[in-house]
Amino acid sequence: MAVDAARQRIEADGGKVLGIPVNLSDAAERVRLVKEIEAGLGPIDICVLNTGGPPVGTFETLTLDQWRDAYDLLVHSVVHLAQLVLPGMAERKWGRVLAVTSFVAREPANLMVLSNSLRASVNGLMRTLANEYGPHGVTVNSILPGYILTDRMQKVVRAQAEARGLPPDQALDPIANNAALRRVGQPDEFGNLAAFLVSEAASYVTGTAITIDGGLSRGVY
Numbered sequence: 001m002a003v004d005a006a007r008q009r010i011e012a013d014g015g016k017v018l019g020i021p022v023n024l025s026d027a028a029e030r031v032r033l034v035k036e037i038e039a040g041l042g043p044i045d046i047c048v049l050n051t052g053g054p055p056v057g058t059f060e061t062l063t064l065d066q067w068r069d070a071y072d073l074l075v076h077s078v079v080h081l082a083q084l085v086l087p088g089m090a091e092r093k094w095g096r097v098l099a100v101t102s103f104v105a106r107e108p109a110n111l112m113v114l115s116n117s118l119r120a121s122v123n124g125l126m127r128t129l130a131n132e133y134g135p136h137g138v139t140v141n142s143i144l145p146g147y148i149l150t151d152r153m154q155k156v157v158r159a160q161a162e163a164r165g166l167p168p169d170q171a172l173d174p175i176a177n178n179a180a181l182r183r184v185g186q187p188d189e190f191g192n193l194a195a196f197l198v199s200e201a202a203s204y205v206t207g208t209a210i211t212i213d214g215g216l217s218r219g220v221y
Helices: 002-012 027-041 064-092 113-136 151-164 172-178 187-197
Strands: 046-049 095-100 138-145 209-212
Touching: 027 064, 046 064, 064 095, 064 113, 064 138, 095 113, 095 187, 113 138, 113 209, 138 187, 151 172, 187 209
Parallel strands: 046 095, 095 138, 138 209
Antiparallel strands: none
8 A cells, every 4th residue: 555655665764654544535534534643643733735636627527526526625625624733733833734736726727627626715725824823823835736747647647648639658748848847847846845835944934825837837926
């Protein structure tokens, strides 16, 4: 299992870690997750909200059930987890909440109508929470990754390539060429930014939605 493999790698580097498989779409599972973390590691001071992605498709092809499932995964789970961890952070006068959304919340992409719509609402929530919890020493930010070379990204790219009639081995070419850096991102590059935003070094950074996409987005902000 991927969770066990990740846990073993971290433990091999000397870290203390819990590997807890959980269905973030399920409210009871979210409560269990927080309770097990607090029992095993203590109070939660840093919470990275990363739920994965919904199915790709057009507005016409996606069903209401898929919209509901995507809302439960992308929005409802974030709201609930934030409710579970923020009171403790505020009481201790220190905390970091970081939501992983997507660059499509800023610049919508084809076939990603669910992400385009719902991730923007998460960014709005994070900005609101930054205002409410800033006086308590808690920072709240969003990180908007572009095309980072993960398993999820490769699935999305394959779907987009099929829609354009491109062979799979050429799927990454249009994406890489559209980015200012002319390549896709690596997971470590995403990790470096996330680690900074939840660190003490980022103590004066809150209410931001930072894009990491190699210059793929064309907007100024």
